[in-house]
Amino acid sequence: MYTLDIISKILESVEGMNITDIHLTAGTVPAVRIDGKLTYATQFSIVRPDDTRNIVDQMLNEEYKKTLKEKNYICATVVLADIGRVRANIFRQRGSYAINIKILDQHLKTPEELGIPQVVIDLYKKESGLILICGNKNSGKSTTVTSIIKKISANRACQIITIEDPIQYLHKHDKAMVNQMEVGIDINSFEEGIQCAMAQDADVIMTSFAGNPKIFSAILSAAENGHLVIATLQTVDTISTIEYILSMFPAERREHIRVVLSNVLQAIVSQKLIPSKDGSSYKLAVEIMLASQAMKNLIIENKIHQIPALIKASRALGMITMEDSIRELYNKGAIDQSWLNM
Structure with a gap:
């Protein structure tokens, strides 16, 4: 029967490769995602329902087990021996558990290491307003946000409160005090977490989810009241x-x-990770919109369709469209030509 140490064995089997995920589901061998592609680890035997049940039992604490029993699904950050922190997504399928393990980078990269433009790095200097970091799944959003939080913490004496589901990276207290709340464990909801952060005199509030009107209303309220919200x-x-x-x-x-949005918005940063030309890594393409007065006016007047043209015209201010960012990567020889038309 498979036990929790199967995770370490799978990682050992692909050592040196760019692995991001491990998938365990009954009826097939384990699968791994390497360089964005799902590959079956055929050197391992087929996973059985008892295997995933056993792994879940060893991996989760009693609180997480209770949540899983109630909802038949959980996303949780757990610490595994010899590996460190991983994000575990567990759900029910065909009467058994399926497990996805996302490997979290234990070395917290700086914005410079990630290839984030200086104008984005400098957003850490903002003391109020709203910064939105956007992109599809696996576009590096959480890594960018974490790096900016780390930059703020190292340079500003303030209180930072994060609301996450789950907590992915543990921040150390630096010049800033960093308190991290996990939804479902420390707080009941993102909305409640934002309200709590406001009441606790947070200077900086970070929320890893903003996708419904109640949460976004709370975000706008916090930004209006002088907090910096990411x-x-x-x-x-x-x-x-x-x-x-x-x-x-x-x-x-x-x-x-x-x-309200035009009044509080500081920047919208949109990200896309593109495979490098040699396939050995990913390159960050980024659209940067800084909330200049001209940009705020377009939002107020509902002339949203004119924003890309204004971004292009504001290159001297550090703005760039996604299209131009991708072209720059191509011109540097970093990515394949096929990405120019996508």
Whole structure:
């Protein structure tokens, strides 16, 4: 029977490769995601229902087991011996557990190491307002946010409160005091977490989810009240981000939301990770929209479709469209030409 140490054995079998995920599901051999592609680890035997049940039992504490029993699903960050922190997604399928283990990078990269432009790094200097870090799944959003939080903590004497589900990276207290709340463990909801952070006199609030109107209303309220709020959304560029935000609210509220958003917005950073030309790594393409007065006016006047042109015209301020960022990577020989038209 498989036990929890199967995770270490799988990692040993692919040592030196760029592995991000391990999948264990009954009826097939373990699978791994390497360089973005799912591959079966055929040197291992087929996983049985008893195996996943046993692994889950060894991996989760009693609180997580209770949540899994109630919801038949859980996403939790756990610490595994000889590996460190991993994110475990566990759900039911065909009457048994399926497990996804996401390997978290134990070395917390700096923004410079990630290839994030200096203008994005400098957002850590903002003391109030709203910064949105956007992108599809596996676009590096959480790593970027974590790096910015670390930068703030190292340079500013303040209180930072994060609201996450689950907590992925543990921050050390530096110049800043960093308190991290996990939804379902330390707080009941993201909305409640934001309200708690405001009441606890947080200077900086980070929320790893902003995708419903109650949460986003709380985010806007916090930013209006002088907090710096950093939030993530699964949107691909500036236009889709603003349109998604507005779509969360009824039509009669959208004008008000545009006004509030324009008042508090500092930046929208949209990310995409693209395989390098040699296939050995990923390169970060990034769209940067900084909330200049001209940009705020377009939002207030609902001229959202004009934003890409203004981003292009504002290159001297550090803004760039996703299209131009991808072209820059191609011109440097970092990515394949096929990405220019995607």
